[in-house]
Amino acid sequence: MLEVSNLSARYGAISALNGVSLGVDSGRIVSLLGSNGAGKSTLLGCITNSVPCRMSGSIRLEGEEILGLPTDAIISRGLVLVPEGRQLFAELTVEENLRMGAYGVDRGRHWRADLDRVYRLFPRLVERRRQAAATLSGGEQQMVAIGRAMMARPRIVLLDEPSLGLAPLLVREIFNLIRDINGQSVTVLLVEQNARQALRIAHAAYVLEKGHVTASGAADELARDPHVIEAYLGEA
Amino acid sequence: MITQLVASGLALGSIYALLALSLVLIHKATDVVNFAQGEMAMFGTFICFALLTRAGLPLPAVLLLAAPLGVALGVVTERATMRPLQSAPPVNALIATIGLWMIFHHAAGWIWGYDPVRFPSLFSPEPVEIMGARIAQNSLGIIAVSLLVVVLLYLFFEFTRMGVAMRAASMNRRAAQLMGVDVTRTSLVAWGLASAIGVVSGLLIAPLTFLDFEMMFSVLLKAFAGAILGGFNSLPGAVIGCLVIGVLENLIAAYVSTAFKDTFAFGIIILVLMFRPQGLFTRRIAKKV
Ligand SMILES: Nc1ncnc2c1ncn2[C@@H]1O[C@H](COP(=O)(O)OP(=O)(O)O)[C@@H](O)[C@H]1O
Numbered sequence: 007m008l009e010v011s012n013l014s015a016r017y018g019a020i021s022a023l024n025g026v027s028l029g030v031d032s033g034r035i036v037s038l039l040g041s042n043g044a045g046k047s048t049l050l051g052c053i054t055n056s057v058p059c060r061m062s063g064s065i066r067l068e069g070e071e072i073l074g075l076p077t078d079a080i081i082s083r084g085l086v087l088v089p090e091g092r093q094l095f096a097e098l099t100v101e102e103n104l105r106m107g108a109y110g111v112d113r114g115r116h117w118r119a120d121l122d123r124v125y126r127l128f129p130r131l132v133e134r135r136r137q138a139a140a141t142l143s144g145g146e147q148q149m150v151a152i153g154r155a156m157m158a159r160p161r162i163v164l165l166d167e168p169s170l171g172l173a174p175l176l177v178r179e180i181f182n183l184i185r186d187i188n189g190q191s192v193t194v195l196l197v198e199q200n201a202r203q204a205l206r207i208a209h210a211a212y213v214l215e216k217g218h219v220t221a222s223g224a225a226d227e228l229a230r231d232p233h234v235i236e237a238y239l240g241e242a
Numbered sequence: 243m244i245t246q247l248v249a250s251g252l253a254l255g256s257i258y259a260l261l262a263l264s265l266v267l268i269h270k271a272t273d274v275v276n277f278a279q280g281e282m283a284m285f286g287t288f289i290c291f292a293l294l295t296r297a298g299l300p301l302p303a304v305l306l307l308a309a310p311l312g313v314a315l316g317v318v319t320e321r322a323t324m325r326p327l328q329s330a331p332p333v334n335a336l337i338a339t340i341g342l343w344m345i346f347h348h349a350a351g352w353i354w355g356y357d358p359v360r361f362p363s364l365f366s367p368e369p370v371e372i373m374g375a376r377i378a379q380n381s382l383g384i385i386a387v388s389l390l391v392v393v394l395l396y397l398f399f400e401f402t403r404m405g406v407a408m409r410a411a412s413m414n415r416r417a418a419q420l421m422g423v424d425v426t427r428t429s430l431v432a433w434g435l436a437s438a439i440g441v442v443s444g445l446l447i448a449p450l451t452f453l454d455f456e457m458m459f460s461v462l463l464k465a466f467a468g469a470i471l472g473g474f475n476s477l478p479g480a481v482i483g484c485l486v487i488g489v490l491e492n493l494i495a496a497y498v499s500t501a502f503k504d505t506f507a508f509g510i511i512i513l514v515l516m517f518r519p520q521g522l523f524t525r526r527i528a529k530k531v
């Protein structure tokens with residue numbers, strides 16, 4: 007479904023990605039692991055053309071080249087990013103945030119039906135619908151961020167560290183939700199530092215280090231890889 | 243006496259408010275403070291004057307053309323000067339607007355001369371009686387036009403697709419972009435709108451002060467003071483702030499001294515920035531997002 011080949015990206019003189027190649031098959035959850043500064047967010051930013059990077063290489067969405075297309079054109083092809091740090095519209099209510107998610111597709115014509123779908127996915131947001139996004143807890147904010155992306159009826163969603171800063175119980179909940187979303191035939195590319203959880207729900211995974219892909223394979227295989235265990239899974 | 247002072251103060255204030263709306267609009271959309279806003283308004287007003295006197299168009303036609311003309315001026319300026327700087331830090335763009343100030347200022351003097359000229363008044367100077375007070379029709383007309391602009395702006399931001407996109411982009415530009423908002427377009431629209439509103443303010447002030455390439459300086463200063471009173475990021479705050487400034491200006495001139503008419507605005511800017519930088523009317527909301 008999504009095919010990145012030989013992608014390089016630089017911020018001015020700083021090189022952030024060096025010939026990265028990865029593929030995400032339709033219907034899958036693919037995890038991208040890597041420590042801080044590895045270039046994970048940059049990769050997602052390049053795919054959505056929403057970072058100030060100079061790019062070269064190729065990004066294909068269902069066979070079509072999308073590298074360099076404007077962000078709104080990419081969204082209307084069914085690819086949506088849930089950015090790192092949630093990036094909600096702080097002063098807007100939960101429901102207004104969700105409505106904004108439908109902005110780029112179909113001129114938002116189906117937003118009512120889509121809103122119901124999102125509320126079914128995140129029942130906890132229903133009682134919060136009239137509350138300003140800034141007043142929610144971290145977990146609820148992450149739900150709004152994911153729900154907002156779902157409003158665009160994506161066929162593939164990119165998630166950038168959705169578990170960042172959440173309590174362990176919530177982390178589990180968010181990962182289960184990602185699996186539910188995948189169950190609704192939405193393909194997922196999941197960037198995470200929480201490798202254990204990410205590998206638990208993923209089919210396949212890649213490891214990114216300093217702008218290079220250094221390992222890839224089926225999720226259960228990578229979970230047994232000594233290097234991955236040492237660098238990302240720790241002892242516990 | 244006091245009613246008249248307040249009424250004409252509100253009229254003055256609503257002219258400042260229009261220019262303040264322009265400043266805040268661009269600031270919210272692009273994080274740039276457009277120091278050239280007043281000069282662009284003056285330049286646009288001069289073009290209207292040229293259409294009136296040289297091209298011989300009737301006054302109503304010129305007034306109808308003013309807004310589209312302002313939009314064109316803003317759009318061209320944004321494309322030519324802001325677009326090339328869009329990935330540079332905002333301070334670069336801010337300095338560029340100071341350059342624009344110089345350019346519009348001297349271009350106007352060079353093209354249309356350095357002497358003030360009379361601009362035809364848009365409203366009758368005859369006073370009307372309202373609740374026992376005699377109020378100049380001029381004041382009422384200015385307030386009505388400004389009110390119309392404010393209402394149109396409100397409708398735009400609440401009910402149009404572009405307006406919603408602009409509000410979202412002003413809160414979080416990256417997020418808006420990721421929702422499919424074309425953020426280069428929101429910047430362009432902000433400049434177009436701001437410039438059009440600025441030209442309206444120029445047209446309202448020119449009959450009061452004579453048309454002159456220096457005429458917007460004190461208006462810009464008051465607009466800044468009013469916008470800062472309102473926290474600089476709130477459109478309603480800027481309007482209220484400017485109305486306060488307009489009334490204060492009249493009262494100070496009448497009861498204290500006309501010498502403080504312009505300098506008090508500086509005083510307000512400094513005091514507010516020192517003691518209440520978020521403005522008088524906005525609560526500071528704790529931002530978790
Ligand atoms: N806007 C930017 N300007 C310049 N350098 C950046 C920018 N964003 C990220 N970088 C650099 O690119 C590299 C990769 O960053 P990032 O993609 O955010 O990593 P990750 O998401 O894996 O933590 C880092 O060295 C970071 O400093």
Ligand SMILES: [Mg+2]
Pocket residue numbers: 046047048090166
């Ligand atoms: Mg990151």
